[in-house]
Amino acid sequence: MEIANKYKYALEKIRSANNILLITHERPDGDALASICAFSLLLERLKKDHKLFCNDQVPALFNFIPNSNKIKNDKDLNWGEYDLTIVVDCGALSRTKLEKEIRDNRAKQFIIEFDHHPKVDDYADLEIRIPDISSTAEVIYRFFKENDLEFGKDIATCILTGILTDTINFLNTSTTAETIAISSEMLSEGALMPKINRYAWKNKNIHSMKVLGNILDNLKINPDHSIAFACLAYEEMEKFSETEETFDSVMNFLSNIDDVKAVMLLREERPGSIKGSIRTNNPKIDVSKIAKLLGGGGHAKASGFKIDGKIIKTEKTWEIK
Ligand SMILES: [Mn+2]
Numbered sequence: 001m002e003i004a005n006k007y008k009y010a011l012e013k014i015r016s017a018n019n020i021l022l023i024t025h026e027r028p029d030g031d032a033l034a035s036i037c038a039f040s041l042l043l044e045r046l047k048k049d050h051k052l053f054c055n056d057q058v059p060a061l062f063n064f065i066p067n068s069n070k071i072k073n074d075k076d077l078n079w080g081e082y083d084l085t086i087v088v089d090c091g092a093l094s095r096t097k098l099e100k101e102i103r104d105n106r107a108k109q110f111i112i113e114f115d116h117h118p119k120v121d122d123y124a125d126l127e128i129r130i131p132d133i134s135s136t137a138e139v140i141y142r143f144f145k146e147n148d149l150e151f152g153k154d155i156a157t158c159i160l161t162g163i164l165t166d167t168i169n170f171l172n173t174s175t176t177a178e179t180i181a182i183s184s185e186m187l188s189e190g191a192l193m194p195k196i197n198r199y200a201w202k203n204k205n206i207h208s209m210k211v212l213g214n215i216l217d218n219l220k221i222n223p224d225h226s227i228a229f230a231c232l233a234y235e236e237m238e239k240f241s242e243t244e245e246t247f248d249s250v251m252n253f254l255s256n257i258d259d260v261k262a263v264m265l266l267r268e269e270r271p272g273s274i275k276g277s278i279r280t281n282n283p284k285i286d287v288s289k290i291a292k293l294l295g296g297g298g299h300a301k302a303s304g305f306k307i308d309g310k311i312i313k314t315e316k317t318w319e320i321k
Contacts, residue, residue, distance in 0.1 A: 007146035017084035025095035030165025035088035038158040055097035089136035091117035137162020153190035160191040232267040
């Protein structure tokens with residue numbers, strides 16, 4: 001099906017549904033929350049009953065996103081109730097943390113997926129995926145546009161939030177002329193850009209700055225692979241008790257290093273379980289290939305993986321056992 005027809009078909013499905021379940025990914029970022037909330041606002045306008053699910057709590061910094069207070073993490077969803085499920089920004093189905101439930105109820109309901117990650121799982125009845133565009137919010141913008149749906153201030157704020165957070169304020173390479181044109185249109189619609197910037201970026205507390213300081217202090221460069229990297233052993237992770245957003249912003253900051261091909265952070269989240277994040281600014285490099293080799297995935301410019309192992313700090317560097 002051509003993409004324009006997919007947008008139309010998706011709206012038909014939404015209009016004919018009575019009860020809709022909206023799902024976004026665990027540990028949600030700005031785009032994940034903006035995307036689920038944009039749909040919630042549209043469904044309110046269309047007077048459709050719906051529920052919003054995310055496995056983890058909305059980080060306080062994103063409380064400004066309209067309707068984010070409606071997101072629940074209660075897995076006790078009455079699966080018989082819904083005739084339509086919309087999954088946004090998830091990449092792999094496992095990131096919904098409802099993999100089993102979705103697969104078990106697969107026959108009973110129609111699933112629409114909106115995403116900009118490379119395809120991992122085949123589960124949606126209608127897959128609206130544009131890999132490597134700036135954000136799922138940009139996919140949703142196109143869905144609105146193609147269907148002549150009005151935005152209004154709140155939905156415009158959602159779409160601009162998704163774009164600004166996923167592109168790091170237009171810094172990364174997925175930013176196109178269209179991304180900026182859409183952002184400008186959303187501002188004209190009344191999107192609250194100063195609010196987005198204040199909450200989504202100027203939100204660093206002293207503690208997270210000190211975590212950044214520690215990581216910078218210990219940063220190493222592997223000259224053979226031209227990768228800058230740092231590790232955090234479990235003992236340090238425990239000491240920091242930092243949230244995902246802190247490490248996200250650390251990675252954003254590290255990816256400003258000019259003379260390496262990529263940056264990598266390994267942190268032992270739980271004893272024996274290491275989470276890796278890898279970023280690059282180099283247009284010729286696809287870090288998702290490394291992530292995939294290690295059982296993970298993501299975008300060409302930002303990817304992640306999980307491996308088993310223990311990080312041990314030695315005098316000069318780290319060892320993984
Ligand atoms: Mn996204």
